[in-house]
Amino acid sequence: MSQEREGRGKDLLSRLSRTLRSGAETLVQETKELTRIGKLKVELLSLENERSRKFEEIGRLAHTLYKEGGTIEQLHEHFEAIDEIEAKIDAKNKEIEKAPPEEKLAQADETPEESVSLYCSQCGAMADADDRFCSKCGNLLKP
């Protein structure tokens, strides 16, 4: 029984060190452009930070349990909270992955559409460039 507990304790430690390490490497790289992807990335980052905080909390709790002779089972609800956060992280990652490639390129080319204003030669009303007939008098604008 004590062996089983030790095994789970090691598992906890490896989970902890792995996540704390990756959490430390996460840096905010870009916040200037909040495209949809940009927002997703910011949300992803805050989820990762939340997960790191949670792992730190679990680390402290695990140490307390170790000193007071508690069992790792007492941390289950905290592991579940981590699983929830990780599920959200997965969902964000998938959303980012399935985004169209042109959206992933941060520099969205927003070439403004050419706005050519046309005026009806018959009545002088303004018409859109892609209108074939004048909306006012029905005059043929383009052949």
Ligand SMILES: [Zn+2]
């Ligand atoms: Zn007209």
